[in-house]
Amino acid sequence: MAASTSPCFYPSLVEPTFKRHTSVLSQSSPNVWPKHLKHSNRALHVCMCSSFVGDLVSNLPLDDIQHIFQDNDTVASILRTGMSAVSELPEEQRWQTLGGAAVGWVYLTARPNVLWGAVDAFVLAPLQFVADKALRRRSYSRKDFLVAQRVGEGSFGTVYAGALVPSNLELEDELGRRSRRPEEVDGYKSFQKVILKKVKVGVSGAEECGEVEEWFNYRLSRAAPDVCADFMGSFVADATRGQFTEGGKWLVWKFEGDSTLADFMKDRNFPENLSEAMFGIRFQNRDPVSRDALIIKKITRQIITSLKKVHDTGIVHRDVKPSNLVITNRGKVKLIDFGAATDLRVGKNYVPNRAMLDPDYCPPELYVMPEETPKPPPAPLAAALSPLIWQFNSPDLFDMYSVGIVFLQMACSNLRTQVGLQSFKAELERAGYDLKRWRQNTRLRPNLEILDYDGGKGWDLATKLVCERSFLRRGRLSAGAALRHPYFLLGDDQATTVLAKLSLTK
Numbered sequence: 001m002a003a004s005t006s007p008c009f010y011p012s013l014v015e016p017t018f019k020r021h022t023s024v025l026s027q028s029s030p031n032v033w034p035k036h037l038k039h040s041n042r043a044l045h046v047c048m049c050s051s052f053v054g055d056l057v058s059n060l061p062l063d064d065i066q067h068i069f070q071d072n073d074t075v076a077s078i079l080r081t082g083m084s085a086v087s088e089l090p091e092e093q094r095w096q097t098l099g100g101a102a103v104g105w106v107y108l109t110a111r112p113n114v115l116w117g118a119v120d121a122f123v124l125a126p127l128q129f130v131a132d133k134a135l136r137r138r139s140y141s142r143k144d145f146l147v148a149q150r151v152g153e154g155s156f157g158t159v160y161a162g163a164l165v166p167s168n169l170e171l172e173d174e175l176g177r178r179s180r181r182p183e184e185v186d187g188y189k190s191f192q193k194v195i196l197k198k199v200k201v202g203v204s205g206a207e208e209c210g211e212v213e214e215w216f217n218y219r220l221s222r223a224a225p226d227v228c229a230d231f232m233g234s235f236v237a238d239a240t241r242g243q244f245t246e247g248g249k250w251l252v253w254k255f256e257g258d259s260t261l262a263d264f265m266k267d268r269n270f271p272e273n274l275s276e277a278m279f280g281i282r283f284q285n286r287d288p289v290s291r292d293a294l295i296i297k298k299i300t301r302q303i304i305t306s307l308k309k310v311h312d313t314g315i316v317h318r319d320v321k322p323s324n325l326v327i328t329n330r331g332k333v334k335l336i337d338f339g340a341a342t343d344l345r346v347g348k349n350y351v352p353n354r355a356m357l358d359p360d361y362c363p364p365e366l367y368v369m370p371e372e373t374p375k376p377p378p379a380p381l382a383a384a385l386s387p388l389i390w391q392f393n394s395p396d397l398f399d400m401y402s403v404g405i406v407f408l409q410m411a412c413s414n415l416r417t418q419v420g421l422q423s424f425k426a427e428l429e430r431a432g433y434d435l436k437r438w439r440q441n442t443r444l445r446p447n448l449e450i451l452d453y454d455g456g457k458g459w460d461l462a463t464k465l466v467c468e469r470s471f472l473r474r475g476r477l478s479a480g481a482a483l484r485h486p487y488f489l490l491g492d493d494q495a496t497t498v499l500a501k502l503s504l505t506k
C-alpha cells in the first residue's frame with residue numbers, strides 16, 4: 001500500500017510507527033538521527049522531518065508547545081513578507097500570482113480537501129498524540145480490561161463486550177491460565193463498558209486489517225468524531241491468558257449501544273421499536289404508515305449525514321449495512337467497522353481490483369474506482385491528485401448505493417430477510433438495476449406504501465440511490481445531493497424531534 005510505504009508525508013498514517021520511534025529520537029540530537037533522515041533531496045528531507053514532528057513535539061514540555069502555537073507574531077510576519085513581496089511585483093505578474101493562489105486555494109479545498117488533510121496530518125495528528133500522552137489517554141494494557149462475552153466475529157477479528165477497570169483499582173492476580181471475568185469483580189456494573197476487537201493471530205491479512213481499522217478510527221476521531229463509535233485506542237497483549245494471546249493486538253471502543261440497525265430490523269415491530277430511541281416518545285393516535293415513514297426518515301437522514309461527513313474527508317466506508325450501524329440509547333446512529341474503508345485522499349487501503357464487499361449491499365460496479373485505475377502513487381502525489389480523482393470518479397457513490405439498499409430494507413419488510421434480499425438482488429440485476437422496471441416485474445409483491453407515502457418522495461429517492469452509474473460515473477445521488485432531495489427538504493422528522501423534546505420537558 002502506498003500509505004505504508006510513504007510514511008513521511010502523512011504522519012497520521014503511521015501513528016503506531018512514530019510511537020515506536022519516540023524513544024529513539026527523544027534522546028538524539030539532529031546530528032545522530034538515522035542516516036535516512038539526512039537524505040540530500042530537500043523535499044524528501046522536509047517530508048521525513050514532518051513525519052517525525054509527532055516525536056519531536058511529544059518530547060517538548062507543554063508550555064513550549066503552547067508557545068509555538070501562540071506565536072502569532074511569527075505568522076503575521078510571514079504573511080507581511082508574502083504580501084509585500086507580491087505588492088512589489090509588476091502589475092501583470094501580481095495578478096497572475098493572485099490568480100494562481102486563488103485557483104490553488106479552490107483546488108486544495110475542493111473535495112476531499114487536501115489542505116485540511118495536511119493540517120490534520122501535520123498539526124492535529126501530532127497534537128492528538130501529545131494530548132493523549134499528557135492526559136495518559138489511550139495508553140492501555142491487557143490488565144486495564146475485563147473481557148466478557150463474544151458479540152461478533154469477522155474474518156479478521158473477534159469482537160467482545162468488556163469493561164474498563166478504573167485506574168484506582170488494583171486487581172488481584174489472574175485465576176490460573178485465564179483472566180478475570182467482569183462478574184468476578186465487585187462493582188463491575190459501574191465500570192465503563194467497552195467493545196474490544198481481538199485481531200486474529202496467524203490469519204493472513206488480519207494484522208493489516210487491524211492496522212487499517214486503527215488508522216481509520218484515529219483519523220475519524222479527529223475529522224468526524226460524532227459519526228462513528230468512540231475509539232479509545234489499542235494495546236498489544238503482554239501474556240497469553242484467557243482470550244489474550246501474547247503479542248496479539250486489541251482495539252478498544254466505548255460501548256455505544258446494545259443493538260445495531262440489523263438487530264432492530266429482525267424484530268416484527270420494526271420500525272416502531274425505534275420510535276422511543278429516535279423521538280423519545282411512543283406515537284399514539286398516529287396513522288402507522290406516517291409514523292413508520294417518519295422513523296425511517298430520521299434514521300436515513302442520520303446515516304446519510306454521517307456518510308457526508310466521512311466522504312468530505314476523502315474516506316469511503318465500503319461496508320455500509322445494517323449490522324455496521326449501531327443505534328445508541330439516545331437514538332444516534334453510529335458507523336462502525338472501518339476495516340474495509342479506503343481513504344482516497346492518500347490512497348490508504350486502496351488496492352486496485354480488490355473488492356472488499358458484502359455482495360448484498362455492494363453496487364453493481366463492485367469497485368470504488370474504475371477497474372483500470374492503477375495502484376495509488378506515493379501519498380504526496382496521491383494527495384495532490386485526489387481532487388481530480390474525486391471529480392472524475394465520485395467514489396463516494398459506492399456507499400450511496402448501499403444506503404439505498406438499507407433504505408429499501410427499512411421501508412419494505414419483504415427485503416429484511418436474507419432470502420428476500422437475495423431474491424430482490426437477483427430480480428434487480430435482471431431489471432438492469434432499474435428500480436422502476438423491477439417494480440413492474442417483481443414477483444416479491446413488496447409493500448411499498450411507506451415509500452409511496454407523501455407523494456412518493458421516498459420512492460423517488462430510492463430510485464436515485466439504487467441505480468447504475470452513467471458512463472460518466474455519475475447518475476447516483478451523493479450524500480449532499482440526497483440531503484437536498486425533496487424527501488428530506490420538509491424536515492418533518494426534525495420538526496417532530498423538536499416537538500417531542502418540548503412535550504417531554506413540559
Ligand SMILES: Nc1ncnc2c1ncn2[C@@H]1O[C@H](COP(=O)(O)OP(=O)(O)OP(=O)(O)O)[C@@H](O)[C@H]1O
Nearest residue numbers: 152153154157159195229253254255256257323337
Ligand atoms: N462501539 C460499539 N458499541 C456497541 N456494539 C459494538 C460496537 N462495535 C461493535 N459492536 C458490536 O460488535 C459487532 C461486530 O463488530 P464489527 O462489525 O466491528 O466486527 P467484525 O469483526 O467486522 O464483524 P463482522 O464481520 O461480523 O461485521 C457489531 O455488529 C456490533 O453488534
